[in-house]
Amino acid sequence: MYKNKRSLLTLAGAVALSSMSGTVLADYPERDIRVIVPWGAGGGTDGIVRKLTSIAEDSFDVSMYVENIEGGVSATGTGQLMNARADGYTIGALTYDSLVTVPWQAMLPSYDVDKLKLIARVTSEPDAIVVDADSDYESIHDLIEAAKENPGEIRVAIQNLGGRIHLAILQLQDLTGAEFRIVSYPGGAAPQKEAILSDEVDVALTSLGDFSNLIEDGTVRGLVEFTDVENPTYPDVPTSAEEGIDLQIGSFIVFAAPADTSEEALVALENAYKTAFDSDEFQEWVANVGVTPNWLGIDEVTPWAEETAESLFGEMDALVEAGVMSK
Structure with a gap:
């Protein structure tokens, strides 16, 4: 009799705990969620994160607001994310520089x-x-030949010195023998746009997505994308593989939270962003900005990020040893 009574009490307690756990899960989120973008407003990363987050917000009864914290090739914003409370109410967007350069x-x-x-x-x-x-440059080969004939005269706008785009132009010079005048515009793609529009530079090295509005209105055009996959939005822009240049490099956007964030919150956030990612609204929007939607969920994204960083660390170390760049 005593054992049976104890078993019933234990079962009742388990049911009560299960109900409480379900309530906790159902209650997340209870307040607004902060989304850190470690780059300035107006750039490609900022635009994509804001669009996707505005749709993901529909999965919750609270607001999700984006906060731009620029500086240090994304180090300032990434550092804030790492040191934020792991309560599910601060998340952030990471890019190549956040996971590799920094x-x-x-x-x-x-x-x-x-x-x-x-x-x-x-x-x-x-x-x-x-x-x-x-521009007089009709192809990437026109640009390379001009940079060989006039070393250091063609001005190329990059973003941060030491960042991914800086690495890309250094690799292009190393591969082709061209020599550009590299001009840094920290803070994302917005200052690069201003530099092109004001004729401060001849060329910008960024992404087609960052310049999509200027491409669409015919203000600028793309010479090459450093990839082996044709961009369906801009099929007229050749790939580096098509142009015989052995250089493939680019960025990505990864959402992250402080490490001790609860599994319940992480799953809810993943589901909200996956729903937003799969929505017709986002897929139609992203198709018009020249960016490739490319989903990896919680289980796949960490191994991919680790492998990517390890490979790129090796490439950059080799360039340092060759004297092409400094660390």
Whole structure:
């Protein structure tokens, strides 16, 4: 009799705990969710994150708001994300520089990728060469030949020195023998746009997605994308593989949260962003901005990120040893 009574009490307690657990899960989120973008407003990353987040917000009864925290080739915003409370109410967007450049260059002393839990990768985006629509350069080969004939005279706008785009132009020079005048515009793609529009530079190295509005209105055009896959939005822009240039490099957007964020919150966030990613609204929108939607969920994104970073660390170390770049 005593054993049976105890068993019933134990079962009742388990049911009560199960109900409480279900309530906790159902209650997330209870307040607004902050989404850190470690780049300035107006760039490609900012636009994509804002669009996707505005749709993901529909899965919740609270708001999701984007906050731009730029600086340090994304190190400032990434550092804030790593040090945020792991309560599910602060998440952030990471890019190539957040996962590769910052740790490789030891730009953030407290950096530790284990402080983060990656939620999903949502895009992949190759770098590209963009010129003014009236430029004399009709192909990437025209540009390379001009840079050989006039070393250091052709001005190329990149973003941050030491970042991915800087690596891309250094690799292009190393592969082709061209020599450009590299001009840095920290803070994302917006300052590069201004530089092209004001004729401060001849060329910008970024992504077609970053310059999509200027491409669409005919202000600029793409010469090449550093990939082996044709961009369905801009099929007239040749790939580096088609042009015989052995260089493939680009960025991506990954959502992440502080490492100790609860599994319930992580799953809810992953589901919200996956629903937004799959929506007709996002897929139709992203098709018009020249970015490739490319989903990896919680289970796949961390191994992919680790393999990508390890491979790129090796490539950059080799360039340092060859004297092409410094660390």
